[in-house]
Each structure stands twice: as C-alpha cells, then as structure tokens.
Amino acid sequence: MALENSPNLMLTSVQRAYNAFLALATRDSQERSQGIRAMARGIGNAFDDILEANTLDLEMSREMAVPDLLIDWLKLTPERLNALVDLLNRLAEVPDPIQRVFHAPYPLSTSQTYCQLMPLGVIALIYETFPELGAIAAGFCLKTGNSLILRGCGSSTHSNAVIANILQAALEEVKLPKGCLEVLSGEEGNSIQDLVTQHQYLSLVIPYGRPSLVDQVTQLATAPVLKSAMGNCYxxxxxxxxxxxxxxxxxxxxxxxxxxxxxxxxxxxxxxxxxxxxxxxxxxxxxxxxxxxxxxxxxxxxxxxxxxxxxxxxxxxxxxxxxxxxxxxxxxxxxxxxxxxxxxxxxxxxxxxxxxxxxxxxxxxxxxxxxNASSRFSRNPKQGESLFLGVSNQKGHHRGLISLETFTTLKQVVQGNGKF
Missing domain, CATH: 3.40.309.10 (Aldehyde Dehydrogenase; Chain A, domain 2)
Incomplete structure (x- = not known):
C-alpha cells in the first residue's frame, strides 16, 4: 500500500505505524522480546517519575470532581507498577506465537496445506484512565509483531505521556522500527472518530473502559473493533x-x-x-x-x-x-x-x-x-503460559479471554510440487 505524506499529524502517525508493522515482519522473536525487556527496565527505573505524573493527574481529577471509580482506576501505586514490570518480563519469556503452524482445516489433495499464525497489523487501543494499560498492550503487540497506536481518554494525560515516553525510548534503544508504538493525545485535537475511521491502515481497534466508551468507539469505527467488557456478571x-x-x-x-x-x-x-x-x-x-x-x-x-x-x-x-x-x-x-x-x-x-x-x-x-469456581480475572495468572489483556463478549473477531493469540490471524499456505 503506497503511503503519502500528510499535514495531518494523526494520519502521519497512523501511516508511520503501518510502515513500522511492515518493518517488524523482518525482526525475529529474540529482537521483539528484547524490546519488551527494555520496556520493563524503563518502567522499573522510572517509578518516581511515573508516580509524580500520576499524582498530578489525581490532583486535577479531584479538582474536576471526577467519579471515585475513575480515580481508583487512575491511581498508580508501586505495587501496580511492579505488577506491570513482572507482566512485561513474563511476556518476553513466553513462547512466540508468530508462525506457529497448524494443520489446515481444508487440505488440498495434491498439495501440502497448512496454516500459520501471523500478526494482525496496526492495532489501536483507546483506553480510559488505566495508565499502565498502554504498556501492557505494547508488550502484547510487540510480542506478536504488531504495531500499536495508543489513544488515552479521561484524566490520565500526564501518566500516559510519561509512560509512553519511557516505552518509546526503550524501543529506540534496541533499534526497533520507529513507529511501532505511536501515541495520540486528545488534547492535541486527535479525535476518536478520526482515528477509528482509518480502516485502510488499522487492522483492529480495542476500546477499554466503561460501556459508554466501548459503545462510542463501536458506533464510530469503520475499522474492525474488539469490544472489551467488564462487570455485570451474574x-x-x-x-x-x-x-x-x-x-x-x-x-x-x-x-x-x-x-x-x-x-x-x-x-x-x-x-x-x-x-x-x-x-x-x-x-x-x-x-x-x-x-x-x-x-x-x-x-x-x-x-x-x-x-x-x-x-x-x-x-x-x-x-x-x-x-x-x-x-x-x-x-x-x-x-x-x-x-x-x-x-x-x-x-x-x-x-x-x-x-x-x-x-x-x-x-x-x-x-x-x-x-463452582470464582470468575476472578487476572492478566498475569500464576499457572500456565497465557497472559490476558481483558475479556471480549462479542461474537466476531474474538470472544472470551483476550490473549496473545487474539493479536494474530491465520494464513493458509498451499505448497505445491511444481507439477500440473
């Protein structure tokens, strides 16, 4: 797909993310895991800076009478940041899902036919007042060879900016493609609608937050949407x-x-x-x-x-x-x-x-x-190799726990012998 320069900063970011996705295809699993470890080190070395920015967000939120629920989601602690670092380090160590090979469901008799997992492409995360979620999604996307666009919402502006700068510096340090992590701010005029209608570049949009945010993104998007859900469990x-x-x-x-x-x-x-x-x-x-x-x-x-x-x-x-x-x-x-x-x-x-x-x-x-079991959710469960971003309740791209495999797609390969 030919890309053109655009004076629109948002479109330029989306195009850069698309180019980065194409470049990531040439990077192997070790390089991508090295990038995740660099992000974990960056977060681990910057607790004071992150918590200082988060304190500023909390003070502004209280002055603006933000609901207590959102303040709870916004408030970072050393424990939450340690959990983030642990999750990123574990992501770096789990087996690489990309190019995992499966038997094809529809084999062709004269050819060798198989399926393999491949990256989706460019993923946009639109998230509400969970400052660490951008870093978690960045780890998921890098592990699966996707580029990521972050668009925060709500009152976590300063926390999001500090964390994003740390992540981008870490990726630059290990020389991963520029644009594999792009950050958009609503304060700079980047509307949700402008982002989620870039279907020519976006492979998936993930809204994460209250139902009002998920509904808004779902109604506006022309790119595929993976709806996340929380609460109202029976x-x-x-x-x-x-x-x-x-x-x-x-x-x-x-x-x-x-x-x-x-x-x-x-x-x-x-x-x-x-x-x-x-x-x-x-x-x-x-x-x-x-x-x-x-x-x-x-x-x-x-x-x-x-x-x-x-x-x-x-x-x-x-x-x-x-x-x-x-x-x-x-x-x-x-x-x-x-x-x-x-x-x-x-x-x-x-x-x-x-x-x-x-x-x-x-x-x-x-x-x-x-x-007869608790439905308690954990992004980094103690048992098994899987890690989870959230849970989807839709019947479409994916349903259930949002794991690494959710960020991949199947490619079917038909290998002939050259005879006809």
Missing amino acids: LYWSPTVDLDLVRWVIVDSHASEPDPVNAIEKVLISPLQNPSILVRLFNILREKGFQLRGDAELSAEFPDYLVPVKPSEWGHPYLDKIIAFKVVNDLSEGITWINQYSNGHADCLVTDSYPESRQFAMEVDSALVYI
Missing part, C-alpha cells in the same frame, strides 16, 4: 449449595485489581432459599464493604439489608462493590434472565447438581462460564 445460586462456596465465589470475583473485569454484581436465587442463610450472606457482604440491593420481593422481605433495584440496573454494570439479588423460579428462568441482561462475558453457577451444571454450560450465552 451468579445463579442453587438452593442446596453451601453458603461458604457462594460467599467465596462472590468475594473473590471482586479481588482483581485495578479493574473488576469479572466481578459478580447480580445474584439470582431460588424462592426455596433459606431466609436465615440469606441473612448470614447479607451480613458477611456488608462487613466486607458491599452495598446490597434487591428486587421488589426481596427488598420488601429484608428492608434492613436491601435497597430496591431500579429496573435499568439489571442490564448495566455497577463497577463497584455492589451486589443486587433477585428471585427466579428455577435455573431455566435464571438462564433466560442472564441471557437477556448480563454483559455476556462471564457468568457463574454454584450447584451440587451435575444436570444443572450441564444445562448452564450449554444454555448460557456467555463467553466464559464458571461452575
């Missing part, structure tokens, strides 16, 4: 299940930091549920700082514990330590309700019935289904 509590399991699943699902991607916010219960057990759960959750809400039936029965739920709340995430309870007649009704109102990325069942577990697994229309 749990169906089978009436014979022990209280301790239910308590653990709910509380642990909220333990991922800083963003409660798979936090359970809605609990469906049977009319057969023992009221005294419900009260015990309400007390446990309140002691742990949760706000509790209930449908009309439950809030009338337990007015000292539950605030009535507004109808609109069932289909929207709280993204906070809030749990709403609702009575449904049975599992089938619960599944119907979940399919209508949940975000569709992670929903849960606690049961001691195998038939119930199979029904839930088969009928719930969600990307991830958890049965």
Whole structure:
C-alpha cells in the first residue's frame, strides 16, 4: 500500500505505524522480546517519575470532581507498577506465537496445506484512565509483531505521556522500527472518530473502559473493533449449595485489581432459599464493604439489608462493590434472565447438581462460564503460559479471554510440487 505524506499529524502517525508493522515482519522473536525487556527496565527505573505524573493527574481529577471509580482506576501505586514490570518480563519469556503452524482445516489433495499464525497489523487501543494499560498492550503487540497506536481518554494525560515516553525510548534503544508504538493525545485535537475511521491502515481497534466508551468507539469505527467488557456478571445460586462456596465465589470475583473485569454484581436465587442463610450472606457482604440491593420481593422481605433495584440496573454494570439479588423460579428462568441482561462475558453457577451444571454450560450465552469456581480475572495468572489483556463478549473477531493469540490471524499456505 503506497503511503503519502500528510499535514495531518494523526494520519502521519497512523501511516508511520503501518510502515513500522511492515518493518517488524523482518525482526525475529529474540529482537521483539528484547524490546519488551527494555520496556520493563524503563518502567522499573522510572517509578518516581511515573508516580509524580500520576499524582498530578489525581490532583486535577479531584479538582474536576471526577467519579471515585475513575480515580481508583487512575491511581498508580508501586505495587501496580511492579505488577506491570513482572507482566512485561513474563511476556518476553513466553513462547512466540508468530508462525506457529497448524494443520489446515481444508487440505488440498495434491498439495501440502497448512496454516500459520501471523500478526494482525496496526492495532489501536483507546483506553480510559488505566495508565499502565498502554504498556501492557505494547508488550502484547510487540510480542506478536504488531504495531500499536495508543489513544488515552479521561484524566490520565500526564501518566500516559510519561509512560509512553519511557516505552518509546526503550524501543529506540534496541533499534526497533520507529513507529511501532505511536501515541495520540486528545488534547492535541486527535479525535476518536478520526482515528477509528482509518480502516485502510488499522487492522483492529480495542476500546477499554466503561460501556459508554466501548459503545462510542463501536458506533464510530469503520475499522474492525474488539469490544472489551467488564462487570455485570451474574451468579445463579442453587438452593442446596453451601453458603461458604457462594460467599467465596462472590468475594473473590471482586479481588482483581485495578479493574473488576469479572466481578459478580447480580445474584439470582431460588424462592426455596433459606431466609436465615440469606441473612448470614447479607451480613458477611456488608462487613466486607458491599452495598446490597434487591428486587421488589426481596427488598420488601429484608428492608434492613436491601435497597430496591431500579429496573435499568439489571442490564448495566455497577463497577463497584455492589451486589443486587433477585428471585427466579428455577435455573431455566435464571438462564433466560442472564441471557437477556448480563454483559455476556462471564457468568457463574454454584450447584451440587451435575444436570444443572450441564444445562448452564450449554444454555448460557456467555463467553466464559464458571461452575463452582470464582470468575476472578487476572492478566498475569500464576499457572500456565497465557497472559490476558481483558475479556471480549462479542461474537466476531474474538470472544472470551483476550490473549496473545487474539493479536494474530491465520494464513493458509498451499505448497505445491511444481507439477500440473
């Protein structure tokens, strides 16, 4: 694709990222991993600078009365930065997915036919008040041979700028192609719409933040979009299940930091549920700082514990330590309700019935289904080789956990023998 110089700085950045993607194709896995290690060292050596910039963002956000939720997402700590460095270092060590070879699903009889994983191209991340997310995405993209365009939103301007400068300096240090990490700022007039309509250069756009941001990007984009989702996860509590399991699943699902991607916010219960057990759960959750809400039936029965739920709340995430309870007649009704109102990325069942577990697994229309297990999300899980950026609830480019493989595409190769 021929590229032309443009006075438009945003378009110039996108074109430069596209050229960098083409140049990355000539770099091997060791060079790309070296770049990720350089980014990790750069972040590790600049904690003071990053935290100073983040403090400035926090002060400005409080003066502008930014919601507490976004301030929690914005606030960096040495622990969060250490987790970022650990994740980047682990990314550098995991096996390279690029050019991994698979059997072709449609082999041709007279030729050798196979598939291999290849980079997608130019990826744009549009993210809201998670300053470290740009560095995580940069690691994912570099590992898979893609170039990345970062476009932050919200009140993390200073944090984003400092982190981006560190990353770009690290990539320049190891002589990776200029443009493999481009940074756009909304304050410089780079609108989201201008970016996400560059479909001739962009292979994928990933919006990350509140549903309003994801919806905005999805509606504006002409390039492919990978929607991320968080919150509004449902749990169906089978009436014979022990209280301790239910308590653990709910509380642990909220333990991922800083963003409660798979936090359970809605609990469906049977009319057969023992009221005294419900009260015990309400007390446990309140002691742990949760706000509790209930449908009309439950809030009338337990007015000292539950605030009535507004109808609109069932289909929207709280993204906070809030749990709403609702009575449904049975599992089938619960599944119907979940399919209508949940975000569709992670929903849960606690049961001691195998038939119930199979029904839930088969009928719930969600990307991830958890049965007698916590839905807690981790970008850098202790077990296995996979790392994750987030969770997608769409049925398109990718559904489920956003891993390294999500940043790749398949190329089918037909190798003939020269005879005809």
